[in-house]
Amino acid sequence: GQSLEQPSEVTAVEGAIVQINCTYQTSGFYGLSWYQQHDGGAPTFLSYNALDGLEETGRFSSFLSRSDSYGYLLLQELQMKDSASYFCAVTGDYKLSFGAGTTVTVRA
């Protein structure tokens, strides 16, 4: 099976940088994804890492270390609209399994 650990919440001010760590245990691993979910909304895809290293997409970057079973999502130049829940998810055993989510609160 799969298990994922990520912090439950993070608070930061506008313009700051936030890093959300994710460690995972899985019986099969293809890659690590990140999803964003605003209150009551659909989870939306942010990024996917299959290989070690950093992937950058605008203000958001995602990192993976397969040997450490670890990844993180980096949110830069935080904006109020970034207040949401962020989930890491592993693709393995032909399904996508999610962590419990990290609630990011951005303050003015």
Next chain:
Amino acid sequence: NAGVMQNPRHLVRRRGQEARLRCSPMKGHSHVYWYRQLPEEGLKFMVYLQKENIIDESGMPKERFSAEFPKEGPSILRIQQVVRGDSAAYFCASSTRQPDGENTIYFGEGSWLTVV
């Protein structure tokens, strides 16, 4: 190009009734997934289906829950004899292929079930 469509968005059922949740995947997607989300929690995998086949139902409760994805029409998640603990958001997602790599899975807006 419509996204993943779920209905109803909100459903209220009394204990003991049946709930049917429908999901139409994105055009061209033949792989459907159902997830359940309780308040303040993550998304829990329930079932993975392709047309007319259940591929993985390891996350589905053994009793009262069933899912199908017929050749024609939407995927259906059916909950019989609902109990208060079934109250949750049920999200459907779809993809063009099985999740074995960089395969973006798109989610619907969810169906909120409330059991009273």
